[in-house]
Amino acid sequence: MSSLDEKIEEAKKLSMHIVKESEEEKLMTLSVGPQHPGTGHFRFIIKLDGDYIVNVDLDLGYVHRGEEKMCEYRNYFTNIPHLERPVIHDSANITYSYSLAVEDLIGITVPRRGQFLRALTSELDRINYTLYWLAIYGIFLGHSTMFMWPAADRELVLDLLERLTGHRITHAFNIPGGVRNDMPNNFKEKCLSQINYLEKRLKEYEHIFYNNPLFRQRTEGVGVLSKEDAIKLGVTGSVLRASGVPYDIRKVEPYDIYNEIDFNVQYMKTCDSFARAYIPFLDVRESCHIIRELLDKMPESGDVREKLLSNIKGPPGESFKRVESGRGALSYHLVSDGTSRPYRVKISTGSFRNIIALPFLLVGSKLGDMPAIYWSLNYWPIEADR
Amino acid sequence: MERKSEIELKKKSLLLSKDILNSVVEKFGEKVNVIYDKRNRSKIMVDPEIIVETSIFLRDNHGFDHVESASGTDYPKEDQIEINYHLGSYVNPDLFPYVLVLSTKTSRSDPKSNSLINIFPSVEYFERETYEMLGVYFIGHPRNERFLLPEDWADIPPLRKDFRLKGR
Amino acid sequence: MGALNSEFRFGNFVGSIVQLVLFILAFVTLLVLPIIFFVLFFVPLPVVDGQVLTPYLFFSMMVDPSRTIPVMQFLIHTDLFRAAVFPGFAFAALIAASTIFIERKLLAKMQLRVGPLYAGKIEGIFQLLADGLKLISKEIIVPSGADKVIFWLAPIMFVSTSAAVVALIPVAPGWVAADVDVGLIAVFAILGFFPLIILLFSWASNSKYPFIGGLRALHQMVAFEIPFLLSALPAVIFAGSLNLSNIALSQNIFWNILVMPVNAFVFFISSLAELERVPFDLPEAESEIVAGWLTETSGMIFGLIQLGNYLKLYALAGLFVILFLGGWYGPQIFPPELIPGASTSDVSLLRLVALEGLYNPVTINSIFWFTVKTFVVILLMLITRGINPRIRIDILLHTGWYKLIVLTFINLFVVLTLIYGGILGPGGLISVK
Numbered sequence: 001m002s003s004l005d006e007k008i009e010e011a012k013k014l015s016m017h018i019v020k021e022s023e024e025e026k027l028m029t030l031s032v033g034p035q036h037p038g039t040g041h042f043r044f045i046i047k048l049d050g051d052y053i054v055n056v057d058l059d060l061g062y063v064h065r066g067e068e069k070m071c072e073y074r075n076y077f078t079n080i081p082h083l084e085r086p087v088i089h090d091s092a093n094i095t096y097s098y099s100l101a102v103e104d105l106i107g108i109t110v111p112r113r114g115q116f117l118r119a120l121t122s123e124l125d126r127i128n129y130t131l132y133w134l135a136i137y138g139i140f141l142g143h144s145t146m147f148m149w150p151a152a153d154r155e156l157v158l159d160l161l162e163r164l165t166g167h168r169i170t171h172a173f174n175i176p177g178g179v180r181n182d183m184p185n186n187f188k189e190k191c192l193s194q195i196n197y198l199e200k201r202l203k204e205y206e207h208i209f210y211n212n213p214l215f216r217q218r219t220e221g222v223g224v225l226s227k228e229d230a231i232k233l234g235v236t237g238s239v240l241r242a243s244g245v246p247y248d249i250r251k252v253e254p255y256d257i258y259n260e261i262d263f264n265v266q267y268m269k270t271c272d273s274f275a276r277a278y279i280p281f282l283d284v285r286e287s288c289h290i291i292r293e294l295l296d297k298m299p300e301s302g303d304v305r306e307k308l309l310s311n312i313k314g315p316p317g318e319s320f321k322r323v324e325s326g327r328g329a330l331s332y333h334l335v336s337d338g339t340s341r342p343y344r345v346k347i348s349t350g351s352f353r354n355i356i357a358l359p360f361l362l363v364g365s366k367l368g369d370m371p372a373i374y375w376s377l378n379y380w381p382i383e384a385d386r
Numbered sequence: 387m388e389r390k391s392e393i394e395l396k397k398k399s400l401l402l403s404k405d406i407l408n409s410v411v412e413k414f415g416e417k418v419n420v421i422y423d424k425r426n427r428s429k430i431m432v433d434p435e436i437i438v439e440t441s442i443f444l445r446d447n448h449g450f451d452h453v454e455s456a457s458g459t460d461y462p463k464e465d466q467i468e469i470n471y472h473l474g475s476y477v478n479p480d481l482f483p484y485v486l487v488l489s490t491k492t493s494r495s496d497p498k499s500n501s502l503i504n505i506f507p508s509v510e511y512f513e514r515e516t517y518e519m520l521g522v523y524f525i526g527h528p529r530n531e532r533f534l535l536p537e538d539w540a541d542i543p544p545l546r547k548d549f550r551l552k553g554r
Numbered sequence: 555m556g557a558l559n560s561e562f563r564f565g566n567f568v569g570s571i572v573q574l575v576l577f578i579l580a581f582v583t584l585l586v587l588p589i590i591f592f593v594l595f596f597v598p599l600p601v602v603d604g605q606v607l608t609p610y611l612f613f614s615m616m617v618d619p620s621r622t623i624p625v626m627q628f629l630i631h632t633d634l635f636r637a638a639v640f641p642g643f644a645f646a647a648l649i650a651a652s653t654i655f656i657e658r659k660l661l662a663k664m665q666l667r668v669g670p671l672y673a674g675k676i677e678g679i680f681q682l683l684a685d686g687l688k689l690i691s692k693e694i695i696v697p698s699g700a701d702k703v704i705f706w707l708a709p710i711m712f713v714s715t716s717a718a719v720v721a722l723i724p725v726a727p728g729w730v731a732a733d734v735d736v737g738l739i740a741v742f743a744i745l746g747f748f749p750l751i752i753l754l755f756s757w758a759s760n761s762k763y764p765f766i767g768g769l770r771a772l773h774q775m776v777a778f779e780i781p782f783l784l785s786a787l788p789a790v791i792f793a794g795s796l797n798l799s800n801i802a803l804s805q806n807i808f809w810n811i812l813v814m815p816v817n818a819f820v821f822f823i824s825s826l827a828e829l830e831r832v833p834f835d836l837p838e839a840e841s842e843i844v845a846g847w848l849t850e851t852s853g854m855i856f857g858l859i860q861l862g863n864y865l866k867l868y869a870l871a872g873l874f875v876i877l878f879l880g881g882w883y884g885p886q887i888f889p890p891e892l893i894p895g896a897s898t899s900d901v902s903l904l905r906l907v908a909l910e911g912l913y914n915p916v917t918i919n920s921i922f923w924f925t926v927k928t929f930v931v932i933l934l935m936l937i938t939r940g941i942n943p944r945i946r947i948d949i950l951l952h953t954g955w956y957k958l959i960v961l962t963f964i965n966l967f968v969v970l971t972l973i974y975g976g977i978l979g980p981g982g983l984i985s986v987k
């Protein structure tokens with residue numbers, strides 16, 4: 001392409017811009033976030049024509065920490081505590097795929113009991129995250145009871161995680177080579193009783209929230225992301241599965257122990273906000289089932305961790321590993337140059353891949369649909385910014 | 387029993403990747419290098435000028451339809467920046483566990499690359515981030531502009547190796 | 555807690571208190587009492603209990619218990635008392651305050667929380683007082699570019715308009731601040747001011763979110779005004795009067811809700827929309843437009859608008875009771891005399907405690923039942939907040955214009971048939987006379 005063509009192209013863009021601005025006089029520009037109860041650490045600027053949204057511009061980066069750069073200055077173990085900061089209540093999953101990538105790089109396998117414990121924390125954190133997400137979905141739609149219930153029931157899972165790992169959030173439990181410590185005594189009984197209680201509560205959630213006609217009115221048929229569009233935009237996790245693609249990394253590319261676990265991939269074909277709101281809830285149910293199965297099949301004793309040197313050197317090479325987190329595929333691209341620190345770490349998160357659908361869905365919908373669509377995308381601003 | 391199925395899966399994935407890599411090499415010849423071919427993961431390095439053609443070929447002939455991730459790596463010693471696209475498929479069930487790394491190189495002093503936004507719309511934000519973090523200009527991308535960094539950022543792109551963190 | 559001053563002496567402390575008390579006593583006797591006497595000598599005083607009320611008599615009545623009751627009897631029948639204290643503002647404000655407390659506690663129990671707990675030791679009963687003090691002490695921020703006059707005036711207009719609605723609600727036979735013949739029309743006429751005030755306030759705030767919120771409130775209230783009015787119509791046809799007291803009196807045999815349940819339902823839904831309560835709290839939808847038309851309010855401006863809202867809540871719940879739930883009628887549970895035999899007793903203190911001459915069992919009973927029914931309706935309004943999400947604006951408008959208006963006509967026809975069939979209504983088979 002010659003420079004002349006580029007200039008013509010630019011001039012065209014400019015003139016289009018001018019035409020747009022004269023039309024924009026009748027539009028209202030509304031800034032949603034970051035100091036707005038409807039977004040979190042995130043902003044999008046929407047243009048309204050009456051009650052309809054005609055333009056959306058995303059503005060990410062309010063909580064950008066530079067995790068990828070920080071990784072290049074620490075060794076493989078000291079990276080763990082800061083890597084889980086982007087999503088503190090799903091920290092088991094974000095460190096899980098990192099550990100898998102490092103293990104793939106240096107070529108070791110985790111002891112069997114360690115694999116079970118990893119899967120256990122991963123599922124507990126998935127429940128933890130999804131309940132938090134559900135609470136916020138409730139308050140976004142003005143349902144104050146749905147805000148309080150999951151937030152309260154989340155405490156049960158946090159208690160379990162505290163017993164297991166020592167921390168309520170940011171466990172730093174998964175490390176390259178296994179998990180940090182073994183399961184405490186009588187954890188199994190405690191866990192089973194909490195999970196039983198949680199399943200009872202999930203039924204109540206369904207009654208008060210998902211079966212509520214007003215909630216259905218607000219979400220059914222709203223923000224339809226068809227299967228073709230979902231595939232084209234490369235969304236992941238619950239958003240993808242709500243659009244009718246049964247793609248769950250735990251099933252399609254089982255990592256660690258997941259190929260021995262019997263569970264169903266939840267997906268719906270309605271493609272609307274209701275499906276996107278319902279899939280994570282179904283995932284929680286499935287997680288409860290998986291946790292029971294894990295506790296049942298777990299070996300009674302054994303190592304939980306492959307001992308590694310604290311400043312282990314990765315051989316030169318690359319690895320790309322992904323896990324299914326609460327928000328979809330969470331993958332690490334790790335490049336090593338043979339030193340004790342990673343040469344380059346690229347974190348590709350579900351939130352970052354899902355938010356691309358937001359402008360696509362919002363344009364043409366009503367302002368009242370904005371919270372229902374936005375939060376159904378299972379987006380966590382901090383994780384997207386990293 | 388389980389071991390056997392494991393081995394079968396391994397075989398299947400190897401056959402699959404062989405098939406894909408062979409067809410790409412056949413089509414583009416010397417301009418394509420196979421860097422590695424591991425289980426479910428393989429990487430090809432293509433010349434910068436044929437990156438668009440390769441991706442169109444991969445999309446149309448093998449069913450790769452989205453990117454799992456796209457990023458760049460800075461190699462100051464070789465004076466090059468490597469750009470990686472991790473391609474995956476949501477359509478072809480055989481390709482579900484498979485990720486193909488399509489990578490290309492560009493010079494460090496004048497980093498430019500053809501954007502894949504028209505082939506894989508899902509690269510939009512990844513390419514924007516790479517532009518910002520590594521300074522690679524994507525030809526054809528509508529918005530090569532500030533994304534995650536502060537609006538008043540006035541330093542070199544932060545993921546270049548010559549950008550040092552303070553105190554480290 | 556800060557440490558005590560090192561120069562602190564308990565004796566000094568007690569001394570200063572005694573000094574203060576003495577000073578106040580001297581001030582009252584030397585200055586305040588003479589001024590009261592001086593004023594009262596020039597003010598024409600009414601006749602109470604057969605004699606002209608002189609200042610001397612007034613003070614002696616205050617001291618002598620047996621003479622206090624006529625004064626009180628006289629006072630509670632003045633117009634000022636009715637407007638400001640009993641069926642009027644203070645009573646409504648008291649109900650509003652208890653509504654806020656009940657709402658917080660009830661919602662907290664529904665949502666696995668404890669609610670207010672610390673202010674006032676017992677279940678946080680003084681939380682509202684603490685919140686009020688906080689709001690009063692806060693700075694009022696007026697946005698730059700705001701229309702200052704309207705911005706300051708609108709909250710006051712909001713409260714006074716709510717109080718005007720409250721003044722029209724009868725509580726017991728004869729106990730109403732403003733007993734007008736067009737009572738029901740007056741209620742709807744006054745309610746029609748609210749969208750205007752809200753729109754003015756949102757426009758005066760000079761901000762986008764309040765503006766959108768104000769427009770939403772306008773649309774919502776206009777859409778629900780017509781079903782609101784139409785749903786009250788059959789009750790008027792029944793009673794043959796627009797006077798709210800007469801409407802209540804027409805229900806001494808059966809409650810209107812038995813004949814017109816659909817209308818009662820429509821009225822309830824419309825009053826929820828009028829009150830901007832969940833699920834119709836779109837004008838304040840925080841995830842879309844921050845706090846709607848309340849975004850720029852701060853300090854006591856917010857406090858006044860909340861007070862107005864809860865006064866309105868009481869007024870509309872009271873209206874529901876008057877129109878559909880048989881007003882103040884209920885089984886007589888209060889005895890004819892508060893303390894049996896007190897009227898013939900020699901002990902004047904006993905007569906005072908028995909409220910001889912003040913105590914009217916029928917009125918007290920009416921007030922009791924009216925309050926109980928009003929609280930039941932308020933409770934229903936509160937519970938919807940716990941179980942529903944917010945509705946969307948287009949569904950809301952559709953509900954108002956298309957569904958509720960049609961629903962009101964069903965019962966209107968039923969009632970008209972009954973009346974023309976000569977079964978109900980004035981002069982019907984089953985009627986008041």
